[in-house]
Amino acid sequence: MKITILRLGHRLPRDERITTHVGLVARAFGAEEIIYAGQHDSSFEESVKRISGSWGGAFAAKYTEKPANLVREFKKKGYSVAHLTMYGIPLPEKADEMRKAEKLLVIVGAEQVPSEFYELADFNISVTSQPHSEVAALAITLDRLMEGKELERGFSEKFEGKISLEPNERGKSVRKR
Ligand code: SAM
Secondary structure, eight states, X not given: OEEEEEEEEEOTTTTHHHHHHHHXXXXXXXXXXXXXXXXXXXXXXXXXXXXXXXXXXXXXXXXXXXXXXXXXHHHHXXXXXXXXXXXXXXXXXXXXHHHTOSEEEEEEOXXXXXXHHHHHOSEEEESXXXXXXHHHHHHHHHHHHTTTGGGSTTGGGGGBOSEEEEOOSSSXXXXXX
């Protein structure tokens, strides 16, 4: 399954850390790229590039000025669209159906998400019906979509990074290429 993340409403300086954490989780939990909308933030793009440069893989951050148009384009390219929102249908009820998609665009918001995205989405998905964090919502959604494979030993090998870690009971085993 090819997964792309769309992060709406990036605000400077308020969302700098959270959007970076959305990017880090997206990359580590199996997504192929993150596209963000809102305020352009080259330092966010640079930090994602640095992480992929050191830890491997081709994960990258791209900017879009027109997120709704991007969603329409992705749908034309055969992507299913899942919008994460506390108002949505509980994830466990839709995870199997979402997993059937070959290509999935997962949307997380920042500020209030315009109703247009609720309409465009094939799935409006809640990770509990309580307000919390886009980082947590994305992590749990990706974990369910990946059926936990991203947590297993060896998943990280696919990144083939300059830096990689050998799981260790107590210490730190860092491998550098
Ligand atoms: N309103 C606050 C603000 O302005 O910063 C935060 C908005 S909320 C934390 C940001 C995003 O987190 C939402 O758009 C949604 O994508 C995600 N989110 C938060 N709680 C969620 C939940 N229970 N289920 C699914 N997604 C959730």
